Amino acid sequence: AQSVTQLGSHVSVSEGALVLLRCNYSSSVPPYLFWYVQYPNQGLQLLLKYTTGATLVKGINGFEAEFKKSETSFHLTKPSAHMSDAAEYFCAVTNTNAGKSTFGDGTTLTVKP
Amino acid sequence: DGGITQSPKYLFRKEGQNVTLSCEQNLNHDAMYWYRQDPGQGLRLIYYSQIVNDFQKGDIAEGYSVSREKKESFPLTVTSAQKNPTAFYLCASSIIGTTGELFFGEGSRLTVL
Numbered sequence: 001a002q003s004v005t006q007l008g009s010h011v012s013v014s015e016g017a018l019v020l021l022r023c024n025y026s027s028s029v030p031p032y033l034f035w036y037v038q039y040p041n042q043g044l045q046l047l048l049k050y051t052t053g054a055t056l057v058k059g060i061n062g063f064e065a066e067f068k069k070s071e072t073s074f075h076l077t078k079p080s081a082h083m084s085d086a087a088e089y090f091c092a093v094t095n096t097n098a099g100k101s102t103f104g105d106g107t108t109l110t111v112k113p
Numbered sequence: 114d115g116g117i118t119q120s121p122k123y124l125f126r127k128e129g130q131n132v133t134l135s136c137e138q139n140l141n142h143d144a145m146y147w148y149r150q151d152p153g154q155g156l157r158l159i160y161y162s163q164i165v166n167d168f169q170k171g172d173i174a175e176g177y178s179v180s181r182e183k184k185e186s187f188p189l190t191v192t193s194a195q196k197n198p199t200a201f202y203l204c205a206s207s208i209i210g211t212t213g214e215l216f217f218g219e220g221s222r223l224t225v226l
Contacts, residue, residue, distance in 0.1 A: 009153060032212045043117075043203055043217035044156075051212045090155065094213030100171075101213055105155040 002027040002093050006104035014112050019063075019078040021107045023091030026072060032094040033074040034101070035065055037087050044090060050074060061085070086111045115140045119204050119218035126191075126198070126225050134189045134221045136204035142216070143209045145187040149173060150201040150220075159202075162187055163209055191223060199225045 007022040025031060032051050036044040048059025055067040061084075065076045074091060091104040117138045126132045138145065144163045148156040158171030162181040176195025181187055191198045201222050205215040 032214075034214065036215075036217075041201075041220065041222070043119075043219045044205075044215070045217065046214060049212060049214060092215075100158065100161065101215060103156040105153060 002095050002102045004091050004093050004102055004104035006091050006107050008107055010108045012110040013081045016080050019081045021076040021089050023074045024072055025093045027093055034092040035076050036090045039087050081111045083111050117218035119221050124223045129193045131190055131192050134202055136187045137185055138206045140206055142206035144207045146205045147189045148203040
């Protein structure tokens with residue numbers, strides 16, 4: 001079984017401030033972990049993913065995430081928020097055996113000018 | 114450009130009517146998925162298919178049906194048995210045997226009047 005918990009359904013930051021979106025997962029097998037972003041009335045697009053190897057993963061638009069096995073976490077960060085970062089963000093885990101993904105409930109990021 | 118095309122983008126339905134949402138992909142992916150998205154609930158898996166003429170129920174399959182007659186196409190029918198069909202529906206695809214990264218369409222918003 002696998003599950004994802006995103007802490008905080010809404011996060012608000014000022015433009016230029018640090019963005020931190022939290023994700024914790026559980027998985028009975030080594031996981032693949034993903035962050036997706038969704039803009040209003042659109043589909044999801046991949047921000048970054050962790051499969052194997054380096055635990056600090058860099059993605060598009062200046063985002064990065066660190067896989068911490070001991071904490072079962074995969075938090076998403078960006079040093080300086082931009083207005084265009086306002087969107088909904090989803091963390092997901094994939095069971096490498098079954099190939100199905102489980103999503104967190106999402107975090108809506110608001111960026112204040 | 115390769116991608117996933119969902120249609121229609123917006124759909125209105127009267128209670129008691131069946132509706133079919135189209136999903137076509139030209140990525141040559143074997144696996145295709147249908148997710149339902151409701152505010153604050155993340156993405157929930159309705160059905161998925163890993164091969165033509167075969168598909169499996171996801172977590173919330175009741176009131177929905179699918180077919181997979183061609184590799185490129187995975188239509189979803191929302192039947193009158195679905196008690197609360199108003200939602201945003203997302204189709205996705207992936208390559209079997211890899212990380213499980215999902216490629217999404219732009220979504221279809223169904224409103225029951």
